[in-house]
Amino acid sequence: MGKKSQSKLSSKKNANRENNRIVQKRKELAILADKLLRLTSIITQVSNIGNSWELHKQIEAVIKEILIIEAPFNIKTKQNPRHLNIENFLKWLNENVATFEGVEIGEFEGYEFGLKATKNFKEGSLLLTVPSKLMLTVQNAKESELSDFISVDPLLQNMPNITLSLFLLLEKNNPDSFWKPYIDILPEKYSTILYFTAEELAELRPSPAFESALKLYKSIARQYAYFYNKIHTSNIPVLKNLQEIFTFDNYR
Incomplete structure (x- = not known):
C-alpha cells in the first residue's frame, strides 16, 4: 500500500473517530437536557427559599456538566478586542x-x-x-x-x-451579517447572575433579589433545555444551523 493510500485511510479513520466522539457527546447532552428540563419543571413554594436553593444547586450541577461537554462547541473565531x-x-x-x-x-x-x-x-x-x-x-x-x-x-x-436571542445567535455566526459591526462590539460575557457561581449567588441571600435571581437562572436553564431538545429533534432546516452553535454558554 502506498503512502498516499495509507494517509487517506488514516485520515478517514480519524474522521470517523471524531464523528463517533461528537455523536456520543450529543447523546450525553440530550440526557442532561432532559434531566435539566425535569428539574426546572419542579415548582417550589415561594415561602420555602431553602428548597429553592437546594433545587438551584441541583440545576447548577447539571449546567456545569453541560458546560464541560459543550466547551469544544463554544470555540469562536478569533475576534479583535x-x-x-x-x-x-x-x-x-x-x-x-x-x-x-x-x-x-x-x-x-x-x-x-x-x-x-x-x-x-x-x-x-x-x-x-x-x-x-x-x-x-x-x-x-x-x-x-x-x-x-x-x-x-x-x-x-x-x-x-427569546426570538431575538436565537436570531442574534444566528447572525453572530454569520460573517456576512448586516449587523456584524454592531455584534462585534457586544461583550462576550456579562455581569448578570447567569454568570455567578453558587458562592457569589449565595451572597444575595439576605436580600429580596436572591429569590428573583434563582427564578431567572431556573427560567434560562429551562429555556435552554427546551430549545436543545427542539433543535435536535425537529425537522426544520434552520435548526440544523443552530445545532452546532446553540450551547448554554452562547445562549445565556
Missing part, C-alpha cells in the same frame, strides 16, 4: 445615516463601554437618531430563515426576547 471594533461600528452608523453629535463611545472604569457626552446639553435635547433599519428586531427574525421555526413554536410566538 471590542475597542478595536468601535471605529468600524461608527463607520457603519454613518453609512446608514445614524446621527449623533456631542456624544461618543467611552470606556468607564468598572463599567466597560458607554455613551459619554462631550458637551453640555439642555434638557430635552436630541442626542442621537438611529434609523429603524439598523435595529435588530423581532420583525427581522420573522423575515429570516428562523421564520419557519417561529411559526410552529409557541414559546417564540409569545416571548419576543
Whole structure:
C-alpha cells in the first residue's frame, strides 16, 4: 500500500473517530437536557427559599456538566478586542445615516463601554437618531430563515426576547451579517447572575433579589433545555444551523 493510500485511510479513520466522539457527546447532552428540563419543571413554594436553593444547586450541577461537554462547541473565531471594533461600528452608523453629535463611545472604569457626552446639553435635547433599519428586531427574525421555526413554536410566538436571542445567535455566526459591526462590539460575557457561581449567588441571600435571581437562572436553564431538545429533534432546516452553535454558554 502506498503512502498516499495509507494517509487517506488514516485520515478517514480519524474522521470517523471524531464523528463517533461528537455523536456520543450529543447523546450525553440530550440526557442532561432532559434531566435539566425535569428539574426546572419542579415548582417550589415561594415561602420555602431553602428548597429553592437546594433545587438551584441541583440545576447548577447539571449546567456545569453541560458546560464541560459543550466547551469544544463554544470555540469562536478569533475576534479583535471590542475597542478595536468601535471605529468600524461608527463607520457603519454613518453609512446608514445614524446621527449623533456631542456624544461618543467611552470606556468607564468598572463599567466597560458607554455613551459619554462631550458637551453640555439642555434638557430635552436630541442626542442621537438611529434609523429603524439598523435595529435588530423581532420583525427581522420573522423575515429570516428562523421564520419557519417561529411559526410552529409557541414559546417564540409569545416571548419576543427569546426570538431575538436565537436570531442574534444566528447572525453572530454569520460573517456576512448586516449587523456584524454592531455584534462585534457586544461583550462576550456579562455581569448578570447567569454568570455567578453558587458562592457569589449565595451572597444575595439576605436580600429580596436572591429569590428573583434563582427564578431567572431556573427560567434560562429551562429555556435552554427546551430549545436543545427542539433543535435536535425537529425537522426544520434552520435548526440544523443552530445545532452546532446553540450551547448554554452562547445562549445565556
